[in-house]
Amino acid sequence: QQQVKQSPQSLIVQKGGISIINCAYENTAFDYFPWYQQFPGKGPALLIAIRPDVSEKKEGRFTISFNKSAKQFSLHIMDSQPGDSATYFCAASMAGANNLFFGTGTRLTVIP
Amino acid sequence: GAGVSQSPSNKVTEKGKDVELRCDPISGHTALYWYRQRLGQGLEFLIYFQGNSAPDKSGLPSDRFSAERTGESVSTLTIQRTQQEDSAVYLCASSLVGGGNTEAFFGQGTRLTVV
Numbered sequence: 736q737q738q739v740k741q742s743p744q745s746l747i748v749q750k751g752g753i754s755i756i757n758c759a760y761e762n763t764a765f766d767y768f769p770w771y772q773q774f775p776g777k778g779p780a781l782l783i784a785i786r787p788d789v790s791e792k793k794e795g796r797f798t799i800s801f802n803k804s805a806k807q808f809s810l811h812i813m814d815s816q817p818g819d820s821a822t823y824f825c826a827a828s829m830a831g832a833n834n835l836f837f838g839t840g841t842r843l844t845v846i847p
Numbered sequence: 848g849a850g851v852s853q854s855p856s857n858k859v860t861e862k863g864k865d866v867e868l869r870c871d872p873i874s875g876h877t878a879l880y881w882y883r884q885r886l887g888q889g890l891e892f893l894i895y896f897q898g899n900s901a902p903d904k905s906g907l908p909s910d911r912f913s914a915e916r917t918g919e920s921v922s923t924l925t926i927q928r929t930q931q932e933d934s935a936v937y938l939c940a941s942s943l944v945g946g947g948n949t950e951a952f953f954g955q956g957t958r959l960t961v962v
């Protein structure tokens with residue numbers, strides 16, 4: 736049972752465009768929502784994370800939008816660059832849990 | 848070390864053989880996690896170690912899988928009698944404090960291929 740559903744599976748964006756990746760969850764106990772970025776041959780690395788007390792968090796070109804009532808959150812990459820080409824995973828967890836629950840990943844390709 | 852280190856980077860084994868994967872966490876990190884990443888899929892939790900507490904083994908897919916950790920140091924994941932469906936990238940992560948809602952630092956993974 737997939738606790739976090741992620742879409743799209745793959746995404747192609749022109750350089751300078753906006754990349755948007757969406758995730759949805761069911762468990763209302765989740766209170767931590769990180770996004771991980773993974774380059775080929777590397778392990779995932781934390782990109783940005785949000786907790787449900789805010790609806791948006793921005794770090795540079797990366798923004799998480801969080802909709803608690805809809806149980807959805809999304810990653811927006813502004814001014815996408817070829818160096819952003821990677822696989823992005825959303826995840827969720829909660830106090831008392833020992834692990835993260837990951838989405839299935841989105842392979843982003845930014846073309847020059 | 849500076850980051851989480853895993854070895855080997857790649858492992859090809861014959862079906863039925865046992866394999867042992869190693870993880871060296873970041874020094875001082877009390878928590879250690881193993882995840883499995885199958886091709887085109889998300890990360891699947893396997894096992895969690897926190898200090899000297901009993902490990903959370905709830906994610907291990909079968910009794911062919913086991914893991915050990917010595918104190919707050921190295922961990923080994925052992926897969927006995929490997930099957931083709933065990934082929935995946937096995938990722939280790941560590942965090943300063945335990946729990947799913949803290950930042951986890953991942954190693955580069957061990958790509959296991961069972962032929």
